[in-house]
Amino acid sequence: MASLQSIKSSCRKVMCIGRNYADHVKELNNQRPKQPFFFLKPPSAILLPGAGPVLRPRGVSLHYEVELALVIGKQVKDLHPEDTEGALASIDAYLLAIDMTARNVQDEAKKKGLPWSIAKGFDTFLPISPLIAKSQIPDPHNATIWLSVNNQLKQSDSTELMLFRIPRQLSDISRVMTLEAGDIVLTGTPKGVGQVGSGDVMRAGLSVGGREVAEAGMEVE
Amino acid sequence: MASLQSIKSSCRKVMCIGRNYADHVKELNNQRPKQPFFFLKPPSAILLPGAGPVLRPRGVSLHYEVELALVIGKQVKDLHPEDTEGALASIDAYLLAIDMTARNVQDEAKKKGLPWSIAKGFDTFLPISPLIAKSQIPDPHNATIWLSVNNQLKQSDSTELMLFRIPRQLSDISRVMTLEAGDIVLTGTPKGVGQVGSGDVMRAGLSVGGREVAEAGMEVE
Ligand SMILES: [Mg+2]
Ligand SMILES: [Mg+2]
Ligand SMILES: [Mg+2]
Numbered sequence: 001m002a003s004l005q006s007i008k009s010s011c012r013k014v015m016c017i018g019r020n021y022a023d024h025v026k027e028l029n030n031q032r033p034k035q036p037f038f039f040l041k042p043p044s045a046i047l048l049p050g051a052g053p054v055l056r057p058r059g060v061s062l063h064y065e066v067e068l069a070l071v072i073g074k075q076v077k078d079l080h081p082e083d084t085e086g087a088l089a090s091i092d093a094y095l096l097a098i099d100m101t102a103r104n105v106q107d108e109a110k111k112k113g114l115p116w117s118i119a120k121g122f123d124t125f126l127p128i129s130p131l132i133a134k135s136q137i138p139d140p141h142n143a144t145i146w147l148s149v150n151n152q153l154k155q156s157d158s159t160e161l162m163l164f165r166i167p168r169q170l171s172d173i174s175r176v177m178t179l180e181a182g183d184i185v186l187t188g189t190p191k192g193v194g195q196v197g198s199g200d201v202m203r204a205g206l207s208v209g210g211r212e213v214a215e216a217g218m219e220v221e
Numbered sequence: 222m223a224s225l226q227s228i229k230s231s232c233r234k235v236m237c238i239g240r241n242y243a244d245h246v247k248e249l250n251n252q253r254p255k256q257p258f259f260f261l262k263p264p265s266a267i268l269l270p271g272a273g274p275v276l277r278p279r280g281v282s283l284h285y286e287v288e289l290a291l292v293i294g295k296q297v298k299d300l301h302p303e304d305t306e307g308a309l310a311s312i313d314a315y316l317l318a319i320d321m322t323a324r325n326v327q328d329e330a331k332k333k334g335l336p337w338s339i340a341k342g343f344d345t346f347l348p349i350s351p352l353i354a355k356s357q358i359p360d361p362h363n364a365t366i367w368l369s370v371n372n373q374l375k376q377s378d379s380t381e382l383m384l385f386r387i388p389r390q391l392s393d394i395s396r397v398m399t400l401e402a403g404d405i406v407l408t409g410t411p412k413g414v415g416q417v418g419s420g421d422v423m424r425a426g427l428s429v430g431g432r433e434v435a436e437a438g439m440e441v442e
Contacts, residue, residue, distance in 0.1 A: 011233070012232070012233050012263075012264045012265070013263045013264065013265060015263075015338075018335075018336070037335050037336065037339070038336070038338055038339060039336035039338045040261040040262075040263060040336075040338045040342065041261075042233075042234045042236075042261060042398050043233045043234065044233070044234060044398045044399045044400075044401060045398065057397075109334070110334030110335075111334065113330070113331030113332065113334060114239075114258050114331075115239070115258065115259070115260035115261075115336060115337040115338075116336040116337075116338075117236075117259055117260045117261045117336075117337075117338075118258070118259060118397055121261065121397060121398050122397050122398060123397075123398055123399055176278075176339055176342060176343050176344075177263050177265045177266065177342050177343060177344055178265045178344055179265075180265060
């Protein structure tokens, strides 16, 4: 398994799926997608555990989105959407990640048909947990991910609610761009996203069958 | 100066400016931007010279956009927009790059307010030239970049026509995301973009004061 330090230094691409949980699609008044769509975050946005707070850019409405993330272990190209075994074999480890989003910047970009890269790409906009060994998550479509702000639970749902499952995600991505060892894939956020401000403390966790297997905390500066 | 092989292996982020030449803004019926905007391409899209043809995905209207590219030589953070010296000092070398674009996919994304990452991010969608030493381009705002398809000249304009110059570009980017050694910045395309198909041969070149300093050719499969 990759080391946590290498996660940031060896990551060359972070691909994120949008609108992958039905209730989250509704809460943002978006259309439910007929096919998955993706966007890139830059590796420079990765915030390792203990590496400091999430920085809120001035004038930005800063939103959290907790997501199960995959650390890719080997090259993936043209994966078949039903190749579950191949998809799981391409995963080296898991992470909890928060897809921090400048929501007002994203809303403006959406209105104007402009790219999302800035809204999603500020430094520290991808805080991650310590690595989660594959053995800890026997089935990535059967885990609960949650996020609290100042100890108030905001998001908590099962990954079984994903609209497009991991093999389909890795298939769609890898038919466009080759996935490489060290790349990270964010699999979407459940309902309950919202804003955080200065001094707020986010905690994210992942449990399997009621047993907590990962937890991470990060403050907003 | 970095080596050409390391360009692909050590690149962790490719940032591209949109709509940075007035006549190109007009030809795509876009609005002239009040401030620069940017999008990411994945490093997996880089196509080194001699590494094979540009691949056209099925059903895609494939467009070329020739651009002057900067290879970043050191960390850049919060650069001042008028710090020309600092901007130039952060450049390790130049490249000619073609920002290949799935125009129909991009048009659809723009209409729906969706990200551009797929339209810009297919494998081979960033063919580049051999490295151009800094000494070859004394002033990056005073060079001519051109592109031909099957020996017909399609694009040819001076980089002095950039709406937002390189210091402003690096300032705006580095206030959002830290630029790192090995990152690549594409500075925008002049007018004349268009479609290429199977078997077409693109040639791109850069001249300074009438003297050709770089040329590169690539075929479309
Ligand atoms: Mg997200
Ligand atoms: Mg371009
Ligand atoms: Mg984008």
